[in-house]
Amino acid sequence: MSARRMIHIVDDEEAIRRSAGFMLKTSGYAVSTYASGDAFLQAAKEAEPGCVLLDVRMPGMDGLEVQQVMAERGIAMPVVVLTGHGDITVAVRAMKGGAVDFIEKPFEKAVLLTAITAAFERLDDVQARATRAADAAVAIAALTSREQDVLRGMAQGLPNKTIAFDLGISPRTVEVHRANLMAKLQVKSLSEALRLAFAAGLQDEA
Known part of the structure; x- marks a missing residue:
């Protein structure tokens, strides 16, 4: 990523593209x-x-x-919606569609910069979650298939006896697998193990 953060201005009015572009460039974007x-x-x-x-x-x-097309294509860039019309219906639709903020033209610099800051916080959060998910998936992939089965049961909130019954093994064997998987994942508590499982989406798997 470049040192300066990128803003994509999509507007059919050249005056808006030029004025907003100048304002943002002088603000370091x-x-x-x-x-x-x-x-x-x-x-x-x-x-x-x-x-x-x-x-x-x-x-x-x-x-x-x-x-809508951005959402369909998986383009996960945060959106700040601009409008020259005080149309609250459009604002509601935009926010329901995932927009970070809704700003009426002509907009004040401080209002615009505040919305952009919020947008980048959302983008950073998405990227951080993606990184955590990737790291968790790599760690979990190193477990044996049986250890993954036990972790999946743990992520679904099942007690050892239920996990044992579902897998056709003894509760004592489940305890051994739990100890082994926690050692491999380098976690010291159940909550840490579950955070990794949730980050990898293991609780959603059948």
Whole structure:
């Protein structure tokens, strides 16, 4: 990731792209601009991860449609919605669609920067969770299949006796597997083991 964080401005008004771009560049951000939702979506897969300032009212594909397509394509960049209209219905739809904030034009610099800060906090959280999930999956992959079965049962909140019954082994054997998997995962408590299991999504597996 570059030292300067990226802002993608998607707005059909050149004046907005220029003024917001200048404001953000002087605030230390890198900026990329797009004159339409289609242009942004074409570039989004290859674009540097960042915050998207997304205008609602655009010719062709509007901002809410762009937001929906981003979700469908798994483009997990946080969105701050911009509008020149005091349309509360649009605001509600945008926020339900996952927008970080909703700002009316003309916007104040402080309001915009606050929303962008919140957007990057969300982006960092998503990336941190993805890293934790990957690390947890690697650690759990090192367990034997039986140890993974026991951990899966633990993640589902099952007592040792139930895990033993489901796996056709004795409760004592479950205890041995638990001790072994905790040693391999380098955790000292049940809660630490469960955090790893949850990060890897083990509780959702059948």
